[in-house]
Amino acid sequence: MNILTPQQMSACDQETISTAVPEILLMEAAARGTAEYAVEIINKEFADCSISPNKLKITILIGKGNNGGDGLAAARILKNWGYDPLIILACAQSDLTGINQENLALAKYYDLLIKEFSQISAENFSEIIQSSNLIIDALLGTGIKGKLRGNFKQIIALINKNRTKQNQQLLAVDIPSGINGFDGSIAGQALQADYTATMAAYKRGLLLYPGRDYSGQIKIIEIGIKPTTIKQKSDGLQLFTENDALKLLPRRRNDGHKGSFGKVGILAGSVGMTGAAYFSSRAAIKTGSGLVYLLTTAEVEQTVASQLPEIVGHILKAKSGHIAETALTDILEFSSQLDVLAVGPGLGQSKAIKEIITALLKNLKLPLIIDADGINAITDLNDLRDYQGELLLTPHPGEFAHLIGKDIADIEKQRIEIARNFASQYNLNLILKGAATVIAGKNQTAFLNQTGCNGMATAGSGDVLTGIVTALIGQGVSVFEAAALAVYLHGRAGENSALKLSDFSLTASNIIDNLGSLFKKLEIESC
Template sequence: MKLLSSSQMRSLDESAITQHRIPSMELMENAGRALADVAATSRPSRAAVVCGRGNNGGDGLVAARYLIGMGIDVAVLILASPQELSPDARANWERLVRISTRVFPCTDASYLSSHASILAEADLIVDAIFGTGLRDEVKGISLHAIEMINAMKGRKSRVVSADIPSGLSSDTGMPLGGSVVADDTVTFALPKLGLCLGRGLEYCGNIHVVDIGIPPEEAEKIPSKYSLIVGDDVRRSFLPRRMNSHKGTFGHVAIFAGSRAKIGAGYLSSRAALRSGSGLVTYAMPESAFAFFDSNYSEVMCEPLPDNGKAFFCHESLDKALHLAQDKSAVAIGPAIGTEEATRAFLNAFVRDLKTSLVIDADGLNLLDLSSLRMRGAATVLTPHPGEMARLTKSDTGLVNANRTQAAISLAASCGAIVVLKGMGTVVAAPDGRCAINRTGNSGMASAGMGDALTGIILSLLGQGLDPFDAACAGVFVHGMAGDFAASEIGERALITSDLIKNLPRVFSSIETHSHSRGIELDP
C-alpha cells in the first residue's frame, strides 16, 4: 500500500475536487463520519473533540456531530474563534452549534485550561488539531492542547487522531515541537509517510485507513517509492499451491549455519523455513559441530562439511559447500558461524562463487566484504540490525537509526542487494529505490533467535519462487505477525523464538483466508 507525502496527498485531494467534481464538503463529511465510526468502536459514554482552525478541525467537527447522533455525550473545544476557521470548517461549526450547546471556542491557553475537566471526564478524546499540512513548530495554545491531551492518555481516555497525530510531521514522522500520542489514527484515503517514519510508529497507535470517496484511479496515478506492507499485498505475492504439487515444487533450501556449541541458530532458521512452506530444508554445519545435532528434529536434513577439526567453516569447507548449494532453490548463510578469519575467507569466496539466490544474516554480515556482492549473478538479501548496518556502512548506530529508510535505500543501491533493516518498523529497500515499511511485531521479539527465524522465513519464500523484494516484504510481515499472535497468547515478556515459529501456520492461514491485516485496519 502506497505511503504518501503531504504534497502528494494535497494533489490527490485537489484532483478529486477539480477533475472529478467532488465537493470538498463531501470529502470532509466522509472523513468525519469515518473518524466517528472508528472512535465509537470503544463504546464511549463521554467524548471530547479538540479541533484546530483548519480542515482537520473541520473533520473533527463533523465527527462530533455523528458521535452526538450515536447518543454519546460530546463536548467540543475549538482552538480558534469561529471567524478564524477555514470555510468548510466554519460551515460545519454552524451545523454543529444548531444541535449542541457544548461547543467552546478557546482563543487563549488560560481559557482552554479552565475547560480541562472536559478532557478529564471523557473516555474518548478525538484529536483534530492539525493534519498533514503542518509545517511549522507547534506553539502557544495548540501546544498546550497537545500537552493536555497527552496528560489524559493512560488514565481512562482513548485518544483517536484524525489523519495523523497533531504535531507530527506527515513527511518525516518527527514531532514539530510536540505531538499527540494516539491510541488510534484514522488516516484518510491512503497512509502518510509520517505514520511509519521517525517517531510515527510510536505516536500513531493502530492505523485505520478509511475511504473518503477519492476515486481509486487517482491514487493509482501518484508515484511513490514508499509503501506500507499490508496483508492483502502479502497474500497476492504468495504463489498458488496446486493439487498436483510435490515437495520439489516448493523449493529445496539450504542453511549454512553454526559453529562449535552454537548450532541452535541454524535449527531455528530451518524450522522457520519448514513452517513457511519449504518442501525440503538442508542444514549445513561444520562436521566437528555435528555431534551437537539433534536428530529428534527429523524433518530437517543435516549435511556436515569438512572443517579440519576446527568446528567452524574454513577453506576446507568451500568446495563441498558450493557443490551442495548449486542445485538449491535458495541459500542462507550466517547464523552463528562465528567470526574467525578462516570463516571470513570462506564466506566471501562462497558469496562470490555462488550462483543461487542468497540470504546473508548475523555473523555473515559481520564478515562480509561488500565487494563480493558485486560479483554475484543472483539475488542477494541482507538482513542487518542497526549495529550490523553501521558496521557494513562504516557508520554508527545512532546515524543509522536517525534515518533508517535512507540508510537502507543507500546500501541497497550501492551493493545491488535487497536490504532488510531490522528493528521497530523494519525497512525493506531495493536497489531500484523502492522502500517498504513493516508495522507488525512487538517488544517480546527482542529475544535471542528472532533474526534466525526471520532468515528462515525469507529464505523459504525466496526458495518457493517469490520475487526477492516480495519475499523480504512478506517475510518481515509474517515474522512480526507470528510474534503478535504469540504475544496475544502468552504476553510479550516471556515470548521466545519457538513461540513465534509455532504460530507460523496460524499466520499463513490467516493471511490466505482473511482480507484484514494485523497492524493496520483497512476500514470500509
C-alpha cells in the same frame, strides 16, 4: 496499499481540487468519514455504559488549518445525528479563513456550542477533558512544522495530563496532533490516540515509530481521491497486508514431491553458536521446505541433528570450531544442486568466513541470502553489485550501520530512504530489520511491515526469519516478494506467540511453533 508522505498527500489533494472536486467537498467527505468512525467507536466502547447519545460528552478540539476544518464539519454532522459535541478552538474565531471559516459559520447555524481556548481557564479546560467520553483531536494534521508553537503546547499538555482511563476514548483526525506525518517524530509532545481516522491513504508518520505508538487503531477514510492519483503521486512505498500474504503464499501441488518444495541450503553455525543453525534450519522445515541441507561443522551438525532429525547434514572442514577456509570448494560444489543458499547465522567472525563470503559472491549464481555474521564478513560492497544471481541481505540496524559505515541513529532517522537507496545502488534486495521493518528491492520498490511485537527482539529471532525466507524462495516465490512475505509471517507468528505467552516470555522457538497454526489460518482464509 500505498503509504504517503504529507507532501504526496497534499499533491493528491491539490490535483483533485484543481481538476474536479471543490475543496469543501473533500473536507465534507473527510468529516463524514470521521463522524462515522466516531459513531462506530461510540457503539463499540460505550454500548455497555448506557450513556444516551445526547448525554455522551464529546469534545472536539480545533486548530487553525484544514485539520481543524475537518473537525468543525465532523462536529456539525454529529450534531445533526443527535449528539451534542462541544467545540473548543485553539485560536480566535476570527483567525479561521476560507473553508474553515465557512464550516465555522455552518456550525453556528446548527447551534453548536463553541468556545475559544483562550477564554477558558486551565482549570475549566481540565475539567472538560476529564469529563469527556470522546475527545476528537483536530488540532494539527499533516501541516505540522517543527516543534509545537503558541498555545498548542499548553493545550496538548493539559489534555495529556487530564485524560482518564475510564470511559474515555481519543479519536485523532488524520494523525494525532504533535506527530510528524513524514517520519513519525514527536514535536515535543503529542496526543495519544486510541483511534485515528486518516484521510485517503496511510501517512508514513502513522506507521513509523514513535508515531505508531500514538496512532492507535487506524482507519482509512475514503474521501474521493482517485486511486490512480494516489498511485501516481506516491513513491511506490507499500504497506504489506494480509491480502498480499494470501496472494503470495506458495500453492502446494498435490502431486508435489520433496524436490518440488525446494532444496535449500543453510550455511550456519560454529562452536558456541549451534542455536543459530538450529533455528534457521527448523524454521525452513516448518515453512514447507522439501529438503533442508545444513552445511556446518561436524560438532554443530551432530547437536542440531539430535534435536532436528529432519535436516540433512553436510559436514564441512573446520578449524577451532569454525568452518575453515578449506571448505570453500566443497561449499561451491555442493551449492550447484541447491535452489537457494542462506549464509550467516552463527558463523562467527573470522578471516576464513570473510574469504568464503567473498568467494561465494564472486562465484555463485543461485538466490543467495546473507544474514548476521555473513553480513559482517562482507569486505567490498562492489561484490554485492556484481553478484550474478538474486541477492538478499537481512541486516539489523547495527549490522547495516557496520556495512555502510553510518551511525545507527542516522539510519533510524531515515530507515526507509537509506534502505531503498542502498538496494537500488547495489542492485539487491534488503530486509532492514527493526520496528517497522523495511523490505527494499531493486528500482526503489519497497514494503513497510507492521506485524510483530517487542517480544520478538530475542536471541534467535533473526535466524528464524532467515529460515522462513529461505524456504519461501525454495518454493518458487521471487526473492523480493519472499522477503516481504517472510517478514510478515515472522511478525504474525510472533504476535500470536505473545498473545499466548506475553512479550516477556516469547522465544525464537515459540515463533517457529506458531508458524503451523498461522499457515492453517491463512490457508482457510485463502479458500
